[in-house]
Amino acid sequence: MxxxxxxxxxxxxxxxxxxxxxxxxxxxxxxxxxxxxxxxxxxxxxxxxxxxxxxxxxxxxxxxxxxxxxxxxxxxxxxxxxxxxxxxxxxxxxxxxxxxxxxxxxxxxxxxxxDVSRIIAACVGALLCVAGNYMPKFRHNYFCGIRTPWTLASETCWRRTHRFAGPLWFWGGLALAAGSFFLSGRWLAAATAALGAVLVVPAYLYSYFIYKSSGED
Structure with missing residues (x-):
């Protein structure tokens, strides 16, 4: 490597x-x-x-x-x-x-x-920005990236899913980092949990539909 x-x-x-x-x-x-x-x-x-x-x-x-x-x-x-x-x-x-x-x-x-909750949220947001920025460059592997049954089965599905999810994770991380300045406590925890769903669910579903539409199954 x-x-x-x-x-x-x-x-x-x-x-x-x-x-x-x-x-x-x-x-x-x-x-x-x-x-x-x-x-x-x-x-x-x-x-x-x-x-x-x-x-x-x-x-x-x-x-x-x-x-x-x-x-x-x-x-x-x-x-x-x-x-x-x-x-x-x-x-x-x-x-x-x-x-x-x-x-x-x-x-x-x-x-x-x-205010530790704010600091952690800001750091997680920054880490998501880094991950989102590099995600489109991640190549087909078993450990690093969005690993669904369909991205692992198809290199095309992997590539398109990461190109889709990269900007989503970057802007989601930026939103979380910015939100840490305005939210705190349970509101910040709820926003973080909601963001997690926004980052994971669309990418998961996208990989499924891309795989099915490619006819590789």
Missing amino acids: KQSNKTEWAIWGVCALSFAVTLALLPLLPARIPVHWNVDGQIDSWAARPGAFFGPAMGLGLSLLMKFLPYIDPRRRSYEKFGRAYDAFRLALALFVLILQGVTLYAAFYPDGL
């Missing part, structure tokens, strides 16, 4: 930064740290101080998983055609986890200092 060395180094640099910052702050952290927030943005679950490493561990785990998935994909050669887009999404995901770790560490010192 073609890779950008700079992007690859950036991914592991982000993972290392997450561990380094957490390790540096560990002696200063309170005895318990927040690890979960409810839909109103209020902390509803805590962990002992070593739990601060959950975020860095998750980021490293996701980065390693996405690094090696192409090697076990039966369509591994497809990644050679969209390696840069795939690595760019890997980097965006690593940055997403890093930001969440930063929020967790900040909230450990100032539990009421952030």
Whole structure:
């Protein structure tokens, strides 16, 4: 798979930064740290101080998983055609986890200092924008992209579905990021859930109709 060395180094640099910052702050952290927030943005679950490493561990785990998935994909050669887009999404995901770790560490010192639900919604929106931007470049594979029975069965259906869904995800992500400035709490959670349906259902149905209309069944 073609890779950008700079992007690859950036991914592991982000993972290392997450561990380094957490390790540096560990002696200063309170005895318990927040690890979960409810839909109103209020902390509803805590962990002992070593739990601060959950975020860095998750980021490293996701980065390693996405690094090696192409090697076990039966369509591994497809990644050679969209390696840069795939690595760019890997980097965006690593940055997403890093930001969440930063929020967790900040909230450990100032539990009421952030509206976490808004920050998470804005970050999810940004990640959706990145995914939507690169989605039309994703090639036929089993792990990365919109995987329905019909996109997996037909390369034409895969290509057309991702060209359809890419702009939808981009603008949907932008709407969510913008909405995080105006909505909060349960209203923001409801808007996020509704957006999830808007992004998933049309793409699923579109792939079905494209496959049926192509006569490949």
